[in-house]
Amino acid sequence: MTTPLLEARSITKSFQLGRTEIPVLRGVDLTIGRGETVALLGTSGAGKSTLLHLLGLLDRPNDGSISFDDQRVDDLSTKERARLRHRRIGFVFQFYHLIPELDALRNVQLGALMDVGLWEWLGNRGAIKARAAALLEEVGLTDRARHRPAELSGGERQRVAIARALIAEPELILADEPTGNLDSETAEGILDLLFRINRERGIAFLLVTHDPALARRCDRIVRMRDGRVVDDGLATTAPATEGAAPPA
Amino acid sequence: MDPSPEAHRPAARTPRPAPLFPAFAAFLAVRFLFARRINLIGVVGIAVGVWALIVVVAVFSGFISDIRGGIRQVSPDLLLTEIPSDASFEQIDAVLRADADVVATAPRLRYHALYFKHGAWGSSSGVRTSSGDISKQASDYDFVELIGIDPSREVEVTDLLQQVLLPQSWETRSPEELFEIPGEMIQVWRSLEGFPLGPGEAIGSRPAILFGYDRFRRSRVEIPQQLSLASAHFPGDLIDGAPALHSLSKDVHVGAPFHTGHRVFDETKALLTLDVLRDDFLGYDRFLDPDVVSDVAIRVRPDADLETVKQRLADALAADEGLQKAYPEGFGGLILTWEEQNEVYLDAVDQERAMMKIVLFAVMLVAAFLVYATLHMLVTQKTREIGVLTAMGASSSGVLKIFLSTGGVIALLGCGLGVATGLASVFWMNDLDTWTQARLGFSLFPRELYALDEIPYSIEPWWVVQVALGALAVSAVAAWLPARRAAHLQPVRALAHE
Ligand SMILES: Nc1ncnc2c1ncn2[C@@H]1O[C@H](COP(=O)(O)OP(=O)(O)OP(=O)(O)O)[C@@H](O)[C@H]1O
Numbered sequence: 001m002t003t004p005l006l007e008a009r010s011i012t013k014s015f016q017l018g019r020t021e022i023p024v025l026r027g028v029d030l031t032i033g034r035g036e037t038v039a040l041l042g043t044s045g046a047g048k049s050t051l052l053h054l055l056g057l058l059d060r061p062n063d064g065s066i067s068f069d070d071q072r073v074d075d076l077s078t079k080e081r082a083r084l085r086h087r088r089i090g091f092v093f094q095f096y097h098l099i100p101e102l103d104a105l106r107n108v109q110l111g112a113l114m115d116v117g118l119w120e121w122l123g124n125r126g127a128i129k130a131r132a133a134a135l136l137e138e139v140g141l142t143d144r145a146r147h148r149p150a151e152l153s154g155g156e157r158q159r160v161a162i163a164r165a166l167i168a169e170p171e172l173i174l175a176d177e178p179t180g181n182l183d184s185e186t187a188e189g190i191l192d193l194l195f196r197i198n199r200e201r202g203i204a205f206l207l208v209t210h211d212p213a214l215a216r217r218c219d220r221i222v223r224m225r226d227g228r229v230v231d232d233g234l235a236t237t238a239p240a241t242e243g244a245a246p247p248a
Numbered sequence: 249m250d251p252s253p254e255a256h257r258p259a260a261r262t263p264r265p266a267p268l269f270p271a272f273a274a275f276l277a278v279r280f281l282f283a284r285r286i287n288l289i290g291v292v293g294i295a296v297g298v299w300a301l302i303v304v305v306a307v308f309s310g311f312i313s314d315i316r317g318g319i320r321q322v323s324p325d326l327l328l329t330e331i332p333s334d335a336s337f338e339q340i341d342a343v344l345r346a347d348a349d350v351v352a353t354a355p356r357l358r359y360h361a362l363y364f365k366h367g368a369w370g371s372s373s374g375v376r377t378s379s380g381d382i383s384k385q386a387s388d389y390d391f392v393e394l395i396g397i398d399p400s401r402e403v404e405v406t407d408l409l410q411q412v413l414l415p416q417s418w419e420t421r422s423p424e425e426l427f428e429i430p431g432e433m434i435q436v437w438r439s440l441e442g443f444p445l446g447p448g449e450a451i452g453s454r455p456a457i458l459f460g461y462d463r464f465r466r467s468r469v470e471i472p473q474q475l476s477l478a479s480a481h482f483p484g485d486l487i488d489g490a491p492a493l494h495s496l497s498k499d500v501h502v503g504a505p506f507h508t509g510h511r512v513f514d515e516t517k518a519l520l521t522l523d524v525l526r527d528d529f530l531g532y533d534r535f536l537d538p539d540v541v542s543d544v545a546i547r548v549r550p551d552a553d554l555e556t557v558k559q560r561l562a563d564a565l566a567a568d569e570g571l572q573k574a575y576p577e578g579f580g581g582l583i584l585t586w587e588e589q590n591e592v593y594l595d596a597v598d599q600e601r602a603m604m605k606i607v608l609f610a611v612m613l614v615a616a617f618l619v620y621a622t623l624h625m626l627v628t629q630k631t632r633e634i635g636v637l638t639a640m641g642a643s644s645s646g647v648l649k650i651f652l653s654t655g656g657v658i659a660l661l662g663c664g665l666g667v668a669t670g671l672a673s674v675f676w677m678n679d680l681d682t683w684t685q686a687r688l689g690f691s692l693f694p695r696e697l698y699a700l701d702e703i704p705y706s707i708e709p710w711w712v713v714q715v716a717l718g719a720l721a722v723s724a725v726a727a728w729l730p731a732r733r734a735a736h737l738q739p740v741r742a743l744a745h746e
Pocket residue numbers: 015016017022024042043044045046047048049050051
């Protein structure tokens with residue numbers, strides 16, 4: 001196993017709905033190695049997205065710990081977690097979540113502007129723009145740079161979203177059903193892109209999916225049910241089909 | 249895939265300080281704002297508020313400084329008033345003029361009278377209170393406050409006599425000549441009126457009364473029409489145990505009217521010479537009676553402080569031995585600066601301006617509400633984007649700054665637009681007014697009402713700065729609440745927002 005990049009230990013999370021407490025994660029252990037690709041499978045409602053949000057430091061667990069490079073991060077301040085998220089973690093969502101007012105090139109640039117001061121950016125615009133353009137080229141969208149999200153297809157939007165996640169040079173990308181909204185052919189293209197990025201840049205991926213075929217392309221497959229990890233093993237040895245829900 | 253030591257970065261890298269103003273906040277603020285035209289309504293609101301505050305206050309201030317200028321023409325630097333009715337001007341004057349800062353003094357005597365217009369029936373021989381000879385049309389009787397002045401001394405103290413409007417045919421006149429109607433002129437007038445002088449009859453120059461221009465016009469008098477002044481007083485003697493009423497009267501001729509910037513003065517006052525008022529009308533004996541006055545107008549050296557001089561003169565009057573002897577109970581007398589003389593009037597216009605500012609500030613609050621509503625709407629519309637930005641690593645203070653910047657951009661645009669249009673409207677107001685009058689037949693400002701040739705204005709730079717800063721502050725407060733709401737959104741919930 002590679003060096004652990006991210007380690008989650010006994011994470012629990014419940015949501016308060018009125019007076020009743022709904023337990024969603026009931027003690028999850030998960031380790032992601034540097035440069036590793038991990039597929040997260042599980043039935044709908046198993047708590048995959050919730051786990052992703054916790055690992056991405058968007059929310060805090062009720063109990064348990066999350067460490068990055070052996071440093072605990074779940075108890076950091078909101079501000080510190082925001083900086084860490086920006087530097088080290090990228091998000092890719094099922095519904096792309098691009099900023100509709102910005103064209104593709106600007107959406108990608110935005111990913112680099114979170115902790116750059118206004119004056120620094122004004123003095124450095126060309127460089128950031130060039131990096132964004134290079135990333136758009138890498139995801140194969142050079143000729144769509146000036147299009148707004150509404151003028152792009154689903155697959156193209158997801159490519160823009162991936163380029164946006166890449167510009168901050170993260171070590172881990174958390175992708176919540178990145179192909180869930182795409183036809184299988186387009187999905188295949190997106191996955192090829194993700195795995196290429198993984199190979200070329202050594203970025204680790206945690207991919208939530210309902211697609212067992214996709215899961216098998218990853219280094220490891222983790223299965224969840226009812227807020228627990230029920231299976232965690234190398235993709236080559238794991239029974240890929242068992243327990244996986246069909247795509248919604 | 250073993251990482252090299254450099255690649256293995258510790259979780260807490262030496263952090264760069266977080267930027268005070270992150271680039272993405274400005275980047276998004278502008279795009280969010282211009283994405284929908286409705287978002288610019290706050291800009292319009294602020295601009296209207298700033299515009300109104302600048303234009304209305306500039307006109308008001310111009311108006312006030314006009315009024316003050318007008319008041320200044322007729323009001324001496326200092327005025328000694330509440331003088332005992334039997335005091336001698338000479339005695340008081342000596343005390344006042346002893347002060348090094350007093351440049352000049354002028355006596356004034358106030359009295360009240362009715363005046364009667366003479367029609368073609370000729371010279372009146374006096375007031376005949378129950379005679380049918382006098383026209384009883386109400387418009388032929390009017391009440392006026394007479395001010396008796398010494399023309400040659402008055403010009404040393406105020407600009408009042410410079411405001412006399414001489415008919416074009418008149419040559420320049422000395423101050424005294426303004427109050428004398430030459431005999432030939434009266435002769436001509438009488439001939440035109442149909443009761444010429446008899447053969448061998450000659451008329452010397454006659455005393456003039458000077459009216460304010462508005463009254464002059466309203467009373468439909470003309471130069472050198474003859475008028476009778478009438479008044480009455482109770483000298484103190486008794487008839488059948490009741491105080492006796494003595495009537496007073498004097499014939500005068502209408503002289504050239506004066507037109508000062510002080511409307512109230514012009515409307516209510518008429519000028520005579522002190523001698524005519526005191527001796528001929530009130531019946532004082534030039535040689536036996538004291539030279540009574542009701543006020544002394546005082547001109548002070550321009551660089552002197554009015555309050556200091558005022559205090560010193562009051563002390564000097566109180567300490568004067570002659571006055572102490574004459575008035576063992578105290579001389580009394582009250583000295584007023586030119587502002588105090590017109591306190592009620594000046595306060596009233598100042599109050600009006602202050603009220604106006606308050607009313608207009610309400611416009612500003614409406615504008616602030618528009619900014620608030622715009623941003624509130626924007627935050628709701630952009631909730632999911634806020635979640636996405638947070639996922640991308642935006643801090644909550646960064647999110648706060650997006651919407652504060654949006655508010656800031658709205659305020660700056662509104663302020664810029666408001667100041668620009670405000671100043672432009674003020675500078676071109678008179679042109680615009682002339683145009684609307686010529687083309688559309690209405691005036692933006694009732695110039696006639698205020699007897700103004702053009703709309704006065706005065707731009708106080710400090711006020712413009714205050715308005716601009718006020719608008720920025722108000723928008724900042726209005727932007728703060730929605731921005732804070734955005735910053736406090738839970739990222740996970742924001743992401744799930746539809
Ligand atoms: N904010 C919340 N408040 C209350 N309950 C929540 C909240 N977020 C998630 N849950 C509940 O937690 C459970 C797990 O949700 P989660 O979105 O993690 O599932 P998931 O595994 O991602 O499912 P899917 O495959 O459908 O996306 C669900 O039953 C959901 O209703």
